[in-house]
Amino acid sequence: MITTQHPSTKQDILQYLLKEDRATAQALAETLAISPQAIRRHLKDLEEEGAIEYKSVSTGMGRPQHIYQLSPKGRDRFPNRYGEFAVSLLDTLAETVGQEQVSNILQKQWERKAIEYRDRIGKGSLEQRVAKLVEMRQSEGYMAEWYLLEPTEINQNATEQFILKEHNCAISNVAESFPSVCGHELEMFAAVLPDCTVERTHWINDGEHQCGYLIKAR
Structure with a gap:
């Protein structure tokens, strides 16, 4: 039966x-x-x-x-193949207009994203802006979090520093095939927080379990 x-x-x-x-x-x-x-x-x-x-x-x-x-x-529990479609589309563009032109297109996309983020984040304190940035990343499917680094006994006069972690990559399919997007993402964070320096500390594409960024006030 x-x-x-x-x-x-x-x-x-x-x-x-x-x-x-x-x-x-x-x-x-x-x-x-x-x-x-x-x-x-x-x-x-x-x-x-x-x-x-x-x-x-x-x-x-x-x-x-x-x-x-x-x-x-x-x-994410419901099947989707958006990542595969995006990679296929970029591969087709690379074959049609060339790899350099695709890189230019990706650069423009992240520049537009940086403008959108900056408009939505506003002009609050650095802590407020970092928190808002993480909130927006979470809404886009990233398991993101942040925390403030406390000044050490050796350097009590250090400027504000924050750690931003992303435990997954919402565009992992694209990042694996077109790793340049990760460089553009780093540039985007720097553009969104122009009064800071932003350094990558961890990278999923390097086999690490998360992407991490150190944000330092200038």
Whole structure:
């Protein structure tokens, strides 16, 4: 006898959020025909796995309501071949217009990205700008984090220094085939933080487990 394996409730939740963008626990419970208590257990598990996130929205006199949506990590659970398509497209461009022209195109792309980042980051303190930069990288699928380096006893007068880490690469397919994008990314960070020097300390393409950057105030 052949049995059909039904998708799990967690997968049903993820598929619903992918289709509808966001939903409350009550809406999910009604749609999937399971109890609110059960749906909240599944939502808690998915949140701990990093697959979903929520925002609290005030609805009047009652308690704030949680609105759930997929996180970048949750979206990655659904098959996509965007990276392969991007590499194939760049390979075709290289064959058509030449490798040098492709390098120029990638350079222009990162210059545009730097302008976008700078506009969104604004003019706060360096710590605020680094935090905002990491937040934007996270929204693009990077598992990014940052922390402040404390001055050492030897050098108490050192300028502000921060470490930015990215534990994955959202464009790994492209970076493997066109490693020049990593150089452009470093230039982009420097352009976004013009009052700093930015140095690469770790590089996934070199076989390390993360990309790391040291940001120093001038």
